[in-house]
Amino acid sequence: MTRSVFIGATAAAAMLAGAGYAAEGDTLADVTGRDQLICGVNAGLVGFASPDANGNWTGFDIAVCKAIAAAVLSDPAKVKYVPTTGQTRFTALASGEVDVLARNSTWTFSRDTDLTLDFAGINYYDGQGFMVPRSLGVSSAKELDGATICVQTGTTTELNLADYFNANNMSYQPVNIDSNAEGEQQYMAGACDAYTTDASGLAATRAAFASPSDHIILPEIISKEPLGPVVRHGDNNWGDIVRWTLYALIAAEEYGVTSANIEELASNSENPEVQRLLGTTGDLGAMIGLDAEWAKRAIKAGGNYGEIFAKTIGEETPIGLARGLNAQWTQGGLMYAMPFR
Amino acid sequence: MSEMHAESVAYVRDTMLPPAAPPNQQLGALRWLRVNLFSGWFNTVLTLLGLGIIWFLFDHFWPWLSHSVWKADSVQECREIIAARYGEGATGGCFGVIRERWHQYLFGFYPRAEYWRPLMTLGLLFIAITPVLFSVNPAIRRWVLAVTGLITLLLMGVAEVPDWAVLLMWALIGTALLLGEYAPQRLLIFTLFYPVVGVWFLWGGSLWFPLMLLAGFGVGYLATRLVPPRHAGLALPAGIAAALIWWLFLAGPVAGLLGDLAPARLRVIDSNEFGGFLLAMVIGVSGIAMSLPLGIVLALARRSDMFLIHVFAVIFIEFIRGVPLITLLFVASLLLNYFLPPGTNFDIILRVIIMVTIFAAAYMAEVIRGGLAALPRGQFEAADALGLNYWQAQRLIVLPQALKISIPGIVGTFIGMFKDTTLVGLIGLFDPLKGISDFVRSNFAWKGIYWEPFIFVGAIFFVICFSMSRYSMYLERRLSREHR
């Protein structure tokens, strides 16, 4: 850090910059060399990324960062969280400012190809929905013809909204808002008939209202929003590490590996898949440049996928999201970890 | 004469009448009211309008304010307390969020145990700027030092800094007061070293790095001195070259070496832990401090009669002044990585400071150009007549006067810049207004809180900016007296 302060100041004085972190190349070596993972996160989204009064970050996306740090650096605390906005996130990643972006970003074709990014997987299947006051007497999004709708500007939600109303031959008046806080304020004051954003965000917003039962979330989900961690295109090994760390968390839930029983299972599990996952047999870690126990540490950092979900956004939390699409494939959901072999 | 007159007239008053009391309507409060509030139909209308405005504001905001709750740990708790106390449906402010999160509004994620460092930096800042800004009047200087010292100590008390830091601050303020009394010039030496101390306190690490950075200027100066007087024209390039060589190749190793010999280290704090008003102050103060020399050079360049220099200065100043600050911040956050050599990647805060400095420098250049223009022509001519060369004339005669005239404008620029630091929230930094509030709201306990943080932050901005603008007015008054 001192070095980069120093470098920065020198650059300011002389407009000459020394070498900093490499933008291209071996991210794993950078991370281990620096002994810190730099994780691009949302600057504040209930349940997904939020710092508490002491500045400790918690949340569903944060757990991914912690798991990666635990896998690579053996310490889930060795993460520097860089808050990014919707506008700065991909630039921050492309320029090497962050190693991985765990910021509820939707996997789309153009982002994957044109922006030269790689989505390492999906940690939350979301979809865009609508919330309306119960008193409006609306029970379907199809009845929203002519309504005023609050939508966050500069996001894919804006495009989905336009597409949905086009496709259904309806008209609407957008109230563009800059951030979720303004959106809630406008919606609460009745400045818009409906508020649209990701269903998880709607649930969190609704839960925080003085009387949540006065508002309903309409059944229509108008878009697919697969959210997941993003890495730079080109550094495939680093992409593998992030992808398989995520799969390790998901697989752990599938095989019943929890943070409570992980030590026990590591020593006496009969399941060969679990043995490989936890590094008891085989050496999968070496194939991605890590040691044998990488996945074990990742799971221990915050628990398996199910535990993380329950702790941050699950039904026990005030946000109260059901697993839905995010249940294991064995439970009728879409969470499906590739085999560890 | 008078006697004759007295005899010839039947009755004449020979003593003065005591002045009669004015009629009731012209007395006391009534008279004041008539003169100041109801001196005509237009004034009466204005007064009634004014009263109406006051009543409207009071009526709309007082109930909400008077129902404020301070002791609550979440919005839900606030709502329950208000409903219990003032009945269902009552609304009130929930200032519990300030009680719980005030330190994040002030310091961002700066580690709590290290709060003494930014506070000490703030206190030292006042000590550093008093000899510059309040140089003339010892009474004012004394007063400013004492008050700002007291504020710093108060903040230290609130932030619960360790005792030894408080004691150190006491000692420093005492020394500064004494020095200000007996040897004000000595304080200037401290001003010179302040940037080093400030950077070291805020970011931590080894003291030697910033010190060696400062030493570069010394090296440059030394180099200009070593050039034989015959080749005086080479002095400036030689100085710049020496300083560059020092910064690029020598400063790092020397600092490392000294760090090994005499370690003076503080815990390193990353820039991304800065937030709230600390961030606003850091960006504002460093921006203004670095833009000042740049602004002077630009102003002189714009007044230069060398065609190319003039043109470059005009292009630069007009370009920067012609675009909104937010676009420059976008350049800092999105584009600067394209413009710098591949692989360069330094902190977003430093990038923002660079762009803010450039932005402020353009404005500063115009302020200083105004100061230069206000200087009587005779001053320039006198300097020429004394046979001073360009730089001597600027250094000894022109700039000291022009800068003094420009101080109100400089303070104005600073106020503007300090307020504009709220824009860094739009590129993802934790400015006190949006950045901090947005993440505070992302905690479920405070989700849905809207007005309270704005009121708190707005009040602090007001206090800081208002006192600065008062200071600049005081200066203007003093300057206008001097120039009469």
Place this chain on the structure above:
Amino acid sequence: MTDRAPAGPASPPFRPSMLIYDRRYRSMTFQVIVFIIVMSLVWWLIGNTITNLENLGKDIDFRFLFSRAGYDIPQQLIPYDNDDSHLRAAVIGLLNTLFVSFLGCIAATFLGVAVGVLRLSNNWLFARLMTIYVEIFRNIPLLLWILIIFAIFTEISPAPRAYRGEDAQNLFLGLIAPTNRYTSIPGIVAEHSPGVLQIGRIAIPWLAILFLGLLALAVVLRRWINARAQRVQNRTGRRPTTWWINLALFVVPPVAIWLIFGLRLTVPELTGFNFSGGINVDNSLVALWLALTLYTGAFIAEIVRAGILAVSKGQSEASFALGLRPNRTMNLVILPQALRVIVPPLISQYLNLTKNSSLAIAVGYMDLRGTLGGTTVNQTGRELEGILLMMLVYLAVSLMISGVMNIYNSRVKLKER
């Protein structure tokens, strides 16, 4: 600095050291060096950019401007829908920027002058209230004001629903419906409309053109009539009464248009979720406009006050001695003189207001920064092109404003002879 022809018989032969020591050549040398430094700096930046773009596999390509935008813009001055191109979205944004800046500059000027004068009034209460207003608005960031004013608007005005049902709220004057999303004002339609002038997709009613034409004509005529009255006064000492002609010039044409074409107001009606029939002025526009006005107005008030105080006291005393009433003293004697001091800083306030309008995104008003520099850049990932283009457009706007205002300034400037 000054031109002094060399008095010597012949200038000495040129030696390289003269490049540094001879005043004639030194400035040349210096300029050349600076030129080289600046150019190499620019070259360095461009070179870096090219290398970086290559490394990222990107190129500089403005074709994204012609692809489909796909997003909607609430407030638009010329027709636009989400099938239009990014370029058109950017133009909409630019027009929105210009629109709110233009309205803001006008309102802020009126407000600033009024407050600046009132601060000096002898009404104790009002002078203080104005001082409080100026200080509060000058010392708190604009972003906060924009957010607060927008939120207040939303909180205090009723939802459109409130105008429906049993205990429905009445329209203000039966014509205007302020709601928490927009203010619905009546539109004007003509019974016998002469149609519209179609330029591309922009439709301008002929009536509006006719009206503006007549208005311009009236302004010219008024000027001519006043000049003539002045000539008559100079010749005969008596000024012919012209006020009724002037009044008629501005009253007769609108009334005539009204009667001939059968204009009528369309009262906004609540249909479905929202009002239609009238013109809906978005709250984001009004709130932004109000915030910019109040904020800049506070600065202008200070400029006006300083300008008035700069006029020497003797001027007002002389004016009172001539028997002019206070308001005429202000209008005829003080303000014209103060104008010279006021106009230059006023120009920079106009520029500031225009640049500050880029905060519009905070209330979702889609200006240039919201469209080109916001959603477009976000959707296409073309931040280099988008932001540079946006900066150039802002620069052009600023230069235009300062150009126009500088012409005005040179006209009101004291002519020194």
